Amino acid sequence: MTDLQTNILETERLSLRRLTPDDLDALFALYRDPEIRRYFPEGTQTYEETKEELEWIIEVYYGRYGYGLWATIYKETGEFIGRCGLLPWTIEERQEVEVAYLLDKRYWGQGLATEAAAAIRDYAFAHLPISRLICLVDPENEASRRVAQKIGMTLEKEMILDGTPALVFAMDRV
Numbered sequence: 001m002t003d004l005q006t007n008i009l010e011t012e013r014l015s016l017r018r019l020t021p022d023d024l025d026a027l028f029a030l031y032r033d034p035e036i037r038r039y040f041p042e043g044t045q046t047y048e049e050t051k052e053e054l055e056w057i058i059e060v061y062y063g064r065y066g067y068g069l070w071a072t073i074y075k076e077t078g079e080f081i082g083r084c085g086l087l088p089w090t091i092e093e094r095q096e097v098e099v100a101y102l103l104d105k106r107y108w109g110q111g112l113a114t115e116a117a118a119a120i121r122d123y124a125f126a127h128l129p130i131s132r133l134i135c136l137v138d139p140e141n142e143a144s145r146r147v148a149q150k151i152g153m154t155l156e157k158e159m160i161l162d163g164t165p166a167l168v169f170a171m172d173r174v
């Protein structure tokens, strides 16, 4: 394992590690899927857009912030089943960190996003100098709302973010 593949955290069923350029095809398989990307304002992504996002995650998020979206691996099979992690935001001039999650639809409904998000929450409060975390959720994305609530967040407000309605869930350091 190279430095670029540093393991970030483990849960009972999942292992989260840094993304590498080799993850492009697996990430694109998720980002091209209209059902998985349904609640993302920009919708599905092309191979080139996925490549650009992956490069941004590695160079800017990991390089500048030391965190970002991480490859989410199903430990039992070693399969790449999503990307979950932390994203920096500036919202109304306030620095925020979002817990973000996206999984392969074949793995939905098994509590895996909640398992990942809870571990990411704990990791963030243990390792980052932050006092709160947020989730930004499309109002119609019931599953995502539930994950935010299940890790201890409450609805703070609804806002328009980049022209799209978004619910802001938030929690203070626990």
Ligand SMILES: CC(C)(COP(=O)(O)OP(=O)(O)OC[C@H]1O[C@@H](n2cnc3c(N)ncnc32)[C@H](O)[C@@H]1OP(=O)(O)O)[C@@H](O)C(=O)NCCC(=O)NCCS
Residues within 6 Å of the ligand: 035, 036, 037, 039, 101, 102, 103, 104, 107, 108, 109, 110, 111, 112, 113, 114, 115, 136, 137, 138, 141, 142, 143, 144, 146, 147, 150
């Ligand atoms: C959001 C997402 C990560 C949830 O993953 P998941 O592993 O299925 O979530 P969990 O199994 O941990 O379920 C969390 C809760 O949501 C509920 N839930 C799951 N899918 C749901 C759906 N389609 N509608 C309503 N509730 C749903 C579950 O029942 C559970 O709540 P409960 O314990 O009270 O029953 C997954 O649907 C996904 O990857 N979606 C596409 C990407 C996305 O929209 N990410 C969020 C962007 S903000």
